[in-house]
Amino acid sequence: MRGIWMIVLGVLASLIAQPARAEGFARCEQADYLASFDARLHPEPCEVVASATVHWHGGSAIVRVIRPRSLPAGDSAAIGRFLQETAVDVGQAMDAMGGGLTLPETTILMSSFVSPREVQEGRVIQKGTWKAEALGIFGQECPVNYYKSHYAGTGGDFVFTLAHELFHCIQFASFRAMPDQGWLVEGSAEYFAHLAKHQATIQFADQFNQAIPSTALDAMDYPAFVFYAWLGNANGPPKVKEFLAAARSIDGAVSSDMLMQFAKAYYETSIRLPDGRSLPVSPPPGPTVAVHGAMRFASPAVRPYTFSSQMIAFDRGKRFELSEEPAPADSRTLWRQGGSGLFGPTPTTVRTCSGEVRYQVIRTATRSGRAASYGISAASSSSTECACPAGVWQETPASTRNSVEQSATGGGGAHYISGTRILTLNPDHTGSFTYNAVEKESRTSAEFWLHQVVTGGTHFTWKVVNGILLTRYTGSNNLVTLNNELHSPRGVVRETRQSGAQSIGHNFNCDDGGLHLIGPQGYRPSFLPAGTAFNYNVDMHFVRIGGVPEAAEAP
Incomplete structure (x- = not known):
């Protein structure tokens, strides 16, 4: 098993600064002890640079850092601080994963060697790759090598990497029947390191983006961490522990439904790390298929345990009917409007009155190598069908929840409770967007939280230009009212404020599901500082509740 590469051991360069007194460690003089770390090492006296105890519910274990006396002395005080921090973080992460985990006594050797050249399962590991x-x-002890490195690092890097390696020691002791496969071993250790060390540098998301369209999940190693980030986010850290304890092969561990749930969260970019940050993935949309008329939309090849994505562009001015052909039982397929928002079942009808309509289709399979195919018929849209977008529309609960609960910069805590928004688009091109008691709560801790009810709305005129619904405010007050209750140990403070409402300048289309407003791709507010992460979805989805004109004007 291997520890994380490309981040840390350069921290040792900054720690090897001043001599320190250290206790001896007689095991190093035993014939085979140092060789159990590295065959290039021979018996010699060692010293304990620092030690700490990891405590968790149900046990404790000593973790020590040693060095052969032939190496320069390190700054034992700094190493000791980082080791103590690691011990606390790892113990808390073990508790977060639930009972039944064991960490053996662990010894970390600061080596004067770079990692050796190796061949693993036909793959050449170049000299100096591992940190x-x-x-x-060995016996009752888990040896860990920290190799010589030319990379600079920080104390936080040291803690993160050591947490990753200590989880390997936990794996050795707690999941003895777990296969030695990279997607299980390395992916879960990287997740555990994030569970232990919050706000750490996020690695391997880009590699996952590049690999998942063609590389099966069980053929990955470190990039499989994205799977465990989803699993822990969706079900809690104990589910990761249960998964590893039961996993023997991917066939028995990841079901067809589980694989698609993972794919859905990945493409919706809703996965969060244990510290609440959004996982910065950039799912590839896949190739675009243009639909101009009747055709058969065949499933592409779907390699088991990968994600297949396509964009489907339906030509404007038509009504398309979709019929799904029988698909393999292990396959799953989901659709969503545009390239953002939430996925759902396949639409049966697509109307393209006001312009081209795009859908994204994702497919997964666990055995068969293909998923659903579709027969598509087409006809010109009638004037009645093209009454959209005029009418009275109520936002769907899922759309309101998405608007309320998402965070542009990766924070979390908002919880949608109730309420809705009503969009009125009159045939005379006047309209309004009203907040009907949209209620939410935001918690920063158990003691501090905000309860908020949003009322009010905007009034505007509207028009359609090149398939985009544009609105322009009318009147003097186009603000919503925030009715706030601020809860703290001191009591409740009530206040009323006003704020700007959601603006509308969206691509749109109508189908049997209702009116869909699709926000601009790559939208980013100008007020955000350069380099600030931004992940916000301004799509909105509505169902018609009134205002269907007998013969609507052309928008």
Whole structure:
């Protein structure tokens, strides 16, 4: 088993600064002890640079850092601080994963060597690739190598990498029947390191983006961490522990439904790390298929345990009917309007009155290598069908929840409770967007939280230009009212404020599901500082509740 690469051991360069007194460690003089870390090492006296105890519910274990006396002395005080921080963080992460985990006594050797050249399952591992390596259990002890490195690092890097390696030691002791496969071993260790060390640098998301269209999940190693980030986010950290304890192969561990749930969260970019940050993934949309008339939309090849994505562009001015052909039982297919928002079942009808309409289709399979195919018929749209977007529309609960609960910069805590928004688009091109008691709560801790009810709305005129619904405010007050209750240990403070409402300048289309407003791709507010992460979805979805004209004007 291997420890994380590309981040840390350069921290040792900054720590090897001043001599320190250290206790001896006689095991190093035993014939085979140092060789259990690295075959290039021979018996010699060692010193304990620092030690700490990891405590968790149900046990404790000593973790120590040693060095051969032939190496320069390190700054034991700094190493000791980082080791103590690691011990606390790892113990808390073990508790977060639930009972039944064991960490053996662990010894970390600061080595004067770079990692050796190796061949693993036909793959050449070049000399110097690894920065750290957990080696199994010898006797009652888990040896870990920290190799010589030319990379600079920080104390936070040291804690993160050591947490990754200590989880390998936990794996050796707690999941003895778990296969030694990279997607299980390395992916879960990277997740555990994020569970232990919050706000750490996020790695391997880009590699996952590049790999998942063609590389099966069980053929990955570190990039599989994205799977465990989803699993822990969706079901809690104990589910990750249960998964690893039961996993013997991907066939038995990841069901067809589970795989699609993972794919859905990945493409909706809704996965969050244990510290609440959004996982910065950039799912590839896949190739675009243009639909101009009647055709058969065949499933592409779908390699088991990968994600297949396509964009489907329906030509304007038509009514398309879709009929799904029988699909393999292990396959799953979901559709969504545009390239953002929430996925759902396949639409049976697509109307393209006001312009081209695009859908994204994602497919998964666990055995068969293909998913659903569709027969598509087409006819010119009638004037009655093209009454959209005139009418009275109520936002769907899922759309309101998405608007209320998402965070542009990766924060979290908002919880949608109730209420809705009503969009009125009159045939005379006047309209309004009204908040009907949209209620939410935002919690920063158990003691501090905000209860908020939003009322009011905007009035405007509207028009359609090149398939975009544009609105222009009328009147003097186009603000919503925020009715706030601020809860703290001191009591409740009530206040009323006004704020700007959601503006409308969206691509749109109508189908049997209702009116869909699709926000501009790549939208980013100008007030955000350069480099600030931004992930916000301004799509909105509505169902008609009134205002269907007998013969609507052309928008």
